[in-house]
Amino acid sequence: MAVLVFTENWDGKFKKATFELASFASEISKLYNSECYAVTFGSTNDGELASLGKFGVKKAFEIKNKKYQNFNAQSYSAAIVELIEKLSVKTVIFPNNYSGRSIAPRVSVKLKAGFAPGVTSMPVSIDPFIIRRKVYSGKAFADIELKTDIKLISLNQNAFKLVENAVEIQVEEFMPTINDTDFKLETKEVMKNKGKLPITDAEILVSGGRGMKGPEKWGILEELAEVLHAGTSCSRPVSDLGWRPSEEHVGQTGKVVSPNLYIAVGISGAIQHLAGVNSSKNIVAINTDPEAPIFEAADYGIVGDAFEVVPKLTQAIKSFKEQK
Amino acid sequence: MRILVCISHVPDTTAKISFTDDKLEYKKDDIQFIIGPYEELSLTRALELKETVGNITITAINVGFSDTEPTLRKALAIGADDAIRINADPKDAYFVAKQIAEAVKNESFDIVLTGKESINYNGAQVSEMLAEFLQIPSITSASKVEISGDKAIVEREIDGGKEQIETSFPFVASGQKGIAFEPRIPNMRGIMMARKKPLKVIEPVECEELTTITMHELPPPKAACKMVDADNVEELVHLLHDEAKII
Numbered sequence: 038m039a040v041l042v043f044t045e046n047w048d049g050k051f052k053k054a055t056f057e058l059a060s061f062a063s064e065i066s067k068l069y070n071s072e073c074y075a076v077t078f079g080s081t082n083d084g085e086l087a088s089l090g091k092f093g094v095k096k097a098f099e100i101k102n103k104k105y106q107n108f109n110a111q112s113y114s115a116a117i118v119e120l121i122e123k124l125s126v127k128t129v130i131f132p133n134n135y136s137g138r139s140i141a142p143r144v145s146v147k148l149k150a151g152f153a154p155g156v157t158s159m160p161v162s163i164d165p166f167i168i169r170r171k172v173y174s175g176k177a178f179a180d181i182e183l184k185t186d187i188k189l190i191s192l193n194q195n196a197f198k199l200v201e202n203a204v205e206i207q208v209e210e211f212m213p214t215i216n217d218t219d220f221k222l223e224t225k226e227v228m229k230n231k232g233k234l235p236i237t238d239a240e241i242l243v244s245g246g247r248g249m250k251g252p253e254k255w256g257i258l259e260e261l262a263e264v265l266h267a268g269t270s271c272s273r274p275v276s277d278l279g280w281r282p283s284e285e286h287v288g289q290t291g292k293v294v295s296p297n298l299y300i301a302v303g304i305s306g307a308i309q310h311l312a313g314v315n316s317s318k319n320i321v322a323i324n325t326d327p328e329a330p331i332f333e334a335a336d337y338g339i340v341g342d343a344f345e346v347v348p349k350l351t352q353a354i355k356s357f358k359e360q361k
Numbered sequence: 362m363r364i365l366v367c368i369s370h371v372p373d374t375t376a377k378i379s380f381t382d383d384k385l386e387y388k389k390d391d392i393q394f395i396i397g398p399y400e401e402l403s404l405t406r407a408l409e410l411k412e413t414v415g416n417i418t419i420t421a422i423n424v425g426f427s428d429t430e431p432t433l434r435k436a437l438a439i440g441a442d443d444a445i446r447i448n449a450d451p452k453d454a455y456f457v458a459k460q461i462a463e464a465v466k467n468e469s470f471d472i473v474l475t476g477k478e479s480i481n482y483n484g485a486q487v488s489e490m491l492a493e494f495l496q497i498p499s500i501t502s503a504s505k506v507e508i509s510g511d512k513a514i515v516e517r518e519i520d521g522g523k524e525q526i527e528t529s530f531p532f533v534a535s536g537q538k539g540i541a542f543e544p545r546i547p548n549m550r551g552i553m554m555a556r557k558k559p560l561k562v563i564e565p566v567e568c569e570e571l572t573t574i575t576m577h578e579l580p581p582p583k584a585a586c587k588m589v590d591a592d593n594v595e596e597l598v599h600l601l602h603d604e605a606k607i608i
C-alpha cells in the first residue's frame with residue numbers, strides 16, 4: 038500500500054510546497070501502515086533529496102537521464118507509471134500546479150486510476166476512499182470517492198502544514214525505459230521571471246485594483262510589500278490595461294492564490310476576483326466604498342483612501358517591526 | 362487543417378451555487394449557462410488561426426444532454442464550422458475524455474484545444490486525459506499557439522515563468538489567458554448562420570467509473586469583517602500580529 042509523491046525541483050532545489058507534499062504523503066502512508074517514497078526529475082543539489090527524510094520519506098528516486106531535463110507530460114507520466122508498478126504503489130500524490138495537472142491525468146488513464154485534483158485535507162475515510170476537494174472555483178466543496186485500487190491525488194499549495202517526522206532515507210537513481218514516441222515535444226526556451234517570487238509562492242500578497250488609478254501609483258503598494266516581504270498582484274482590469282504584468286493577475290481567469298495574508302487595495306471584490314483569492318487564510322480590504330463587496334470576503338477592513346491609508350500602514354508596520 | 366475545440370457547458374461566473382436536498386447535484390434552475398471562459402479563448406484562437414493561416418475547419422464538441430445544445434450553437438454562432446454533441450451526462454473527467462477520444466480517434470484532427478480548466482469542477486484533467494487516450498503530445502495552460510509550417514510553437518505557463526515548446530501535429534493544448542485576449546461574441550449574422558450549421562449527435566460508448574461524488578457542501582458562513590478606523594491603522598497591525606499571527 039506504499040505511497041509515492043512527485044517532488045518537483047526547481048534548478049535542483051525544493052520549495053516549501055514540496056515539503057507540504059511530502060508531509061501529506063507520509064501522513065497518508067501512516068493510515069495504511071506503509072511506506073512513503075518520492076520521485077524527482079533532473080539532478081538535485083547535494084542534500085536536497087535527503088531533506089525529504091525529515092518529512093517521513095523513506096526512499097527518494099532521482100531520474101537523472103538528460104532526456105528528462107525538460108518537462109514533458111508524456112515521458113514523465115510513463116516514468117512515474119513504471120515506478121508505481123515497480124514499487125507496488127497504491128496512492129500517488131502530486132502538486133496541484135502546472136506540472137501535477139499535466140502528469141496526473143495521464144497516469145490516471147494509463148492505470149485506470151481515479152484522480153482527485155485540488156485536495157486541501159486528509160481523506161474523510163479510506164474504506165471507501167473519500168476525499169474532499171474544492172469545486173466551483175472555491176464556492177463549494179465536493180466529497181469525491183476514488184473507486185479504483187490505485188488512487189491519485191493532487192494537493193493545493195499552502196493547504197497542508199509541514200509535519201516533521203524524521204526517518205532514515207535512501208536515495209537511488211531510477212532509470213526509466215525510454216520510449217521514443219513519448220518525446221515529440223521540444224522545449225525551445227525557458228523564460229523565467231527573474232528575481233521575482235511567483236505570486237503563487239508568496240506568503241503575503243499586496244494586491245491593487247482599478248482604484249489605484251494608474252501604474253505610476255504602484256510605488257506605495259511596493260513599499261508596503263517590501264516591509265511585509267510580500268509579493269504584488271492585481272485585479273484583471275489592471276493587467277488588461279497593462280498597468281501590471283499579466284502574471285500578477287489573480288482571479289477566475291488569472292491565477293489562483295492562497296497566501297496567509299491577501300491585502301486588497303482599491304479592489305471592488307467582484308465574484309470572479311474572489312474566485313482566485315478565496316483560499317487566502319486572511320484578507321484585508323482597503324477601499325473608499327463601505328458597500329464594496331470585498332468587505333464581505335475580508336476578515337479586516339479599512340474604509341478609506343488608499344493613497345492616505347497605505348503609506349500610514351507601511352509606516353505603522355515598520356515601527357512595529359523595529360520595536361520587536 | 363482541422364481544429365477540434367472541446368467546449369464545457371458551465372454556470373455563469375456570477376452564479377450563486379446551491380445543491381439539491383441529496384447534495385449530489387447543483388440546482389440548475391435560475392442558472393444561466395455559458396461556454397467556459399477558457400474554452401471561449403481557445404475557440405477565439407482557433408478562429409484567429411483560421412483567418413490568418415487559412416484553410417482550417419473548426420469543430421466544436423461537447424459531452425452533454427440536449428439542454429447543452431444552446432451552448433454548442435453559440436460556439437457555431439461565434440464561428441465554429443460544425444459541432445458534435447455526445448449524448449450523455451458528463452459524469453467525470455475520465456468519462457468525458459474517453460467519449461471525446463472515441464468520437465474523434467478516426468477523424469484526424471491536427472490541433473485539439475480545450476480550456477485550462479472547466480470552471481465548475483476545476484479539474485483541469487480532460488485535455489491531458491484526451492491526449493493520453495489519443496497517444497499524442499500535450500501542453501497544458503498554453504498562453505500562445507502559433508503554426509509554423511509543419512510544426513506548432515506553443516507557449517506554456519510554468520511556476521515563475523514561461524516555456525516555449527515546439528511540437529509536431531497532432532497535439533492537444535489547454536488554453537488560458539494569452540492564447541487569445543478578448544473572447545469573440547456572436548454577431549447577428551453568426552447567429553443566423555449557426556442555425557444551419559451541422560450539429561451531429563452521437564451516443565456514448567461504455568466507460569468504467571473511476572470516481573463518484575458522494576456529496577457537495579457550501580463553505581461555512583464567514584465571520585463578519587472587523588472594521589478598523591482609517592485613522593488608527595496601528596490597530597490593524599496589532600490584529601495581524603495578535604489575532605491573525607501573520608506579522
Ligand SMILES: Cc1cc2nc3c(=O)[nH]c(=O)nc-3n(C[C@H](O)[C@H](O)[C@H](O)COP(=O)(O)OP(=O)(O)OC[C@H]3O[C@@H](n4cnc5c(N)ncnc54)[C@H](O)[C@@H]3O)c2cc1C
Pocket residue numbers: 245246247248249271272273274275286287288289290291302303304305306307308309310313323324325326329341342343344374398
Ligand atoms: C468571465 C469573467 C472573468 C473574469 N475574471 C476576472 C479575474 O480573473 N480577476 C479579476 O480581478 N476580475 C475578473 N473579472 C472582472 C470582474 O468582474 C471585475 O470587473 C474586476 O475584478 C474589477 O476589478 P477592480 O476591483 O480592480 O475594479 P473596480 O470594480 O473598478 O473597483 C475599483 C475599486 O476601487 C475602489 N477605489 C476607488 N478609488 C479608491 C481609492 N482612492 N482608495 C481605495 N479604494 C478606491 C472603488 O471603491 C472600487 O471598489 C472577470 C469578469 C468576467 C465576466
